[in-house]
Amino acid sequence: MQRYNVIVIGAGSAGAAAAARISEDPRRTVLLLEAGPDYPDLGSLPLDVRQGHATGADNVVGGRHDWQFIGRGTSLNEDMPVARGYVMGGTSAINGQVFLRGLPEDFDQWAAWGNTEWSWQKVLPCFRKLETDLNYPGGDFHGSDGPILVRRYQPNELLADQSAFVRACRDYGFPDCPDHNDPGGWGVGPLPLNNPDGIRWSTSLGYLGPARHRLNLTVRGNCLVRRILFEPSEGSSGPARSGAGRSAQERQGLRAIGVEVESPYYRWGRKTVPEALEGPVLPPGGPSSASAPSVRGIEPDGSSFQTLSPSPSPDGRGETFLVYADEVILCAGPIASPQLLTLSGIGPAAQVRDLGLHVLADLPGVGQNLRDHPMVHVVWKAKDGFPMPDLKVGPQKVALRYTAPGSDLRADMSTVMRWSSQTRVFLMSAVIYLAKSAGELRVASPDPHVQPSLDYRLLDHPEDMRRMKDGVRLNIRLGEHPSYRDILGGLTGPTPDEAAIDEALETWLLRNTQSMGHISGTCKMGPDSDPMAVVDQSLHVHGVEGLRVADCSIMPDCVRANTNATAIMIGERVAEFVKGDGQPAIMSF
Numbered sequence: 001m002q003r004y005n006v007i008v009i010g011a012g013s014a015g016a017a018a019a020a021r022i023s024e025d026p027r028r029t030v031l032l033l034e035a036g037p038d039y040p041d042l043g044s045l046p047l048d049v050r051q052g053h054a055t056g057a058d059n060v061v062g063g064r065h066d067w068q069f070i071g072r073g074t075s076l077n078e079d080m081p082v083a084r085g086y087v088m089g090g091t092s093a094i095n096g097q098v099f100l101r102g103l104p105e106d107f108d109q110w111a112a113w114g115n116t117e118w119s120w121q122k123v124l125p126c127f128r129k130l131e132t133d134l135n136y137p138g139g140d141f142h143g144s145d146g147p148i149l150v151r152r153y154q155p156n157e158l159l160a161d162q163s164a165f166v167r168a169c170r171d172y173g174f175p176d177c178p179d180h181n182d183p184g185g186w187g188v189g190p191l192p193l194n195n196p197d198g199i200r201w202s203t204s205l206g207y208l209g210p211a212r213h214r215l216n217l218t219v220r221g222n223c224l225v226r227r228i229l230f231e232p233s234e235g236s237s238g239p240a241r242s243g244a245g246r247s248a249q250e251r252q253g254l255r256a257i258g259v260e261v262e263s264p265y266y267r268w269g270r271k272t273v274p275e276a277l278e279g280p281v282l283p284p285g286g287p288s289s290a291s292a293p294s295v296r297g298i299e300p301d302g303s304s305f306q307t308l309s310p311s312p313s314p315d316g317r318g319e320t321f322l323v324y325a326d327e328v329i330l331c332a333g334p335i336a337s338p339q340l341l342t343l344s345g346i347g348p349a350a351q352v353r354d355l356g357l358h359v360l361a362d363l364p365g366v367g368q369n370l371r372d373h374p375m376v377h378v379v380w381k382a383k384d385g386f387p388m389p390d391l392k393v394g395p396q397k398v399a400l401r402y403t404a405p406g407s408d409l410r411a412d413m414s415t416v417m418r419w420s421s422q423t424r425v426f427l428m429s430a431v432i433y434l435a436k437s438a439g440e441l442r443v444a445s446p447d448p449h450v451q452p453s454l455d456y457r458l459l460d461h462p463e464d465m466r467r468m469k470d471g472v473r474l475n476i477r478l479g480e481h482p483s484y485r486d487i488l489g490g491l492t493g494p495t496p497d498e499a500a501i502d503e504a505l506e507t508w509l510l511r512n513t514q515s516m517g518h519i520s521g522t523c524k525m526g527p528d529s530d531p532m533a534v535v536d537q538s539l540h541v542h543g544v545e546g547l548r549v550a551d552c553s554i555m556p557d558c559v560r561a562n563t564n565a566t567a568i569m570i571g572e573r574v575a576e577f578v579k580g581d582g583q584p585a586i587m588s589f
């Protein structure tokens with residue numbers, strides 16, 4: 001047992017990238033802790049995680065590699081499924097493999113809000129570094145030797161509905177967009193996808209695979225971090241504070257020194273995944289253990305290992321361990337990161353107290369500013385007799401990005417053409433890429449196994465409702481294009497009557513709009529002067545030493561793109577910050 005230089009909590013899009021990059025420096029010891037199971041190579045990867053085919057994640061969502069949370073989407077969609085990856089690679093290991101970057105304007109807006117280290121110019125090198133673009137290698141905008149493999153289907157590989165979509169968009173006046181990752185690109189064209197040969201190229205495969213041999217990188221699955229440990233920092237006299245006008249003195253006082261970990265942790269039971277797939281679903285956290293687990297402590301100086309008084313863990317599950325480090329990087333994603341901060345005493349003071357916990361730092365922004373991309377499927381029955389394609393050929397290959405009429409935000413909307421072979425339907429998903437509504441996450445229990453309550457408030461802002469109605473009506477018009485004559489049968493959602501009347505369409509939208517899975521913003525980055533900022537632009541938690549947050553939660557606003565590539569960029573960027581900080585520590589083994 002030893003003390004580490006860096007502990008990374010959560011091996012998702014950002015966390016796996018950060019751990020792999022930081023451990024490139026052999027003088028730094030890194031412990032990467034992931035709650036979900038670990039499959040160390042391609043051969044051991046279960047099929048649901050391995051086979052992507054750009055499915056929109058249909059075959060893995062709702063299974064044993066999904067945390068399966070529930071959130072309130074809208075006033076008429078109270079029990080909305082919220083998928084998150086519960087596996088090494090995190091949500092990058094269960095997602096739909098669309099590999100789009102945010103727009104330059106997104107990052108320049110972050111910079112304008114006081115985060116100058118995150119301008120487009122500053123983040124572009126990370127976007128290039130993280131990818132190997134098989135269609136556009138090299139050049140000013142693309143990478144040619146990064147860990148994530150990206151490709152686009154060519155026009156001759158598109159299926160009937162996808163070609164019809166391209167033709168309909170063109171005839172409607174939208175330009176061709178051969179590269180949706182070109183900084184100025186918009187219009188209709190092939191989606192960049194990180195799924196070479198149909199394999200979902202997660203950060204576990206791309207980043208951890210080539211790094212696992214390193215003796216200074218320890219990767220552990222089935223380890224649930226329960227809370228972050230702190231000590232008063234030198235010269236401190238009291239708890240850290242939050243809010244505008246924090247003085248330098250107030251910002252001193254608290255230092256992260258390690259984490260409390262439950263190991264082993266099995267959300268869906270202790271059976272192996274293939275066995276568990278056959279069996280009944282167990283309650284979150286798995287079955288309770290009859291044996292009394294012991295608590296083990298690792299001394300902060302790493303010099304000795306001590307068994308403390310054996311006692312049952314509070315939840316009667318795995319053993320509880322304390323592990324120490326010079327620096328903790330929280331990459332547990334936009335739901336678990338604010339949850340873990342709050343459970344560790346860092347969050348809105350009243351909420352922390354209501355949970356019966358001691359307030360270490362009052363940061364009112366923790367859990368606020370919940371951002372996402374509202375999405376709704378416009379659905380048609382397939383024309384009778386139309387041969388539905390095989391899943392393996394990829395239902396999600398082309399998309400339209402455009403600016404909503406009356407909007408001053410470039411490319412704030414998207415439409416993706418998809419199908420579902422089992423149910424014989426075609427879908428055009430209307431998406432708001434830059435929504436104005438924001439929701440809230442509240443930690444519901446001091447028990448880390450209990451999910452926080454998630455109130456997305458999708459379409460709350462009238463401008464979001466207006467743009468979504470327009471998006472749905474645009475999709476219906478695209479579906480009326482002659483190219484679809486032999487493909488699409490009747491429109492089933494919304495019905496033509498619902499689509500025609502504003503009020504009826506609004507009700508249909510409130511019932512059917514869902515999260516696109518791009519939750520972000522719940523620990524937003526911002527300067528000291530912003531009372532709702534949780535981390536500064538080097539991703540340090542305001543008022544706390546030795547603790548950074550690096551995942552989708554730090555986005556001040558959600559980018560105008562699916563979020564995986566940006567999350568990985570955040571992992572790359574935090575690694576740059578860590579490696580550039582102070583003197584490298586000496587390896588302790």
Ligand SMILES: Cc1cc2nc3c(=O)[nH]c(=O)nc-3n(C[C@H](O)[C@H](O)[C@H](O)COP(=O)(O)OP(=O)(O)OC[C@H]3O[C@@H](n4cnc5c(N)ncnc54)[C@H](O)[C@@H]3O)c2cc1C
Pocket residue numbers: 009010011012013014015033034035036056057061082083084085086087088089090091092094095096097098099100223224225226331332333334336340516517518519550551552553561562563564565567
């Ligand atoms: C169904 C679905 C489809 C999607 N499709 C796309 C797509 O096609 N393209 C795209 O760009 N984006 C897509 N996304 C979104 C994108 O994948 C995510 O935004 C991104 O992966 C999030 O990265 P992250 O690092 O913030 O969090 P995550 O990748 O979720 O990583 C967080 C990790 O922390 C672990 N963790 C949580 N709590 C703890 C704890 N207490 N202790 C230890 N570990 C913990 C989790 O298990 C997880 O592995 C999709 C999302 C979903 C849900």
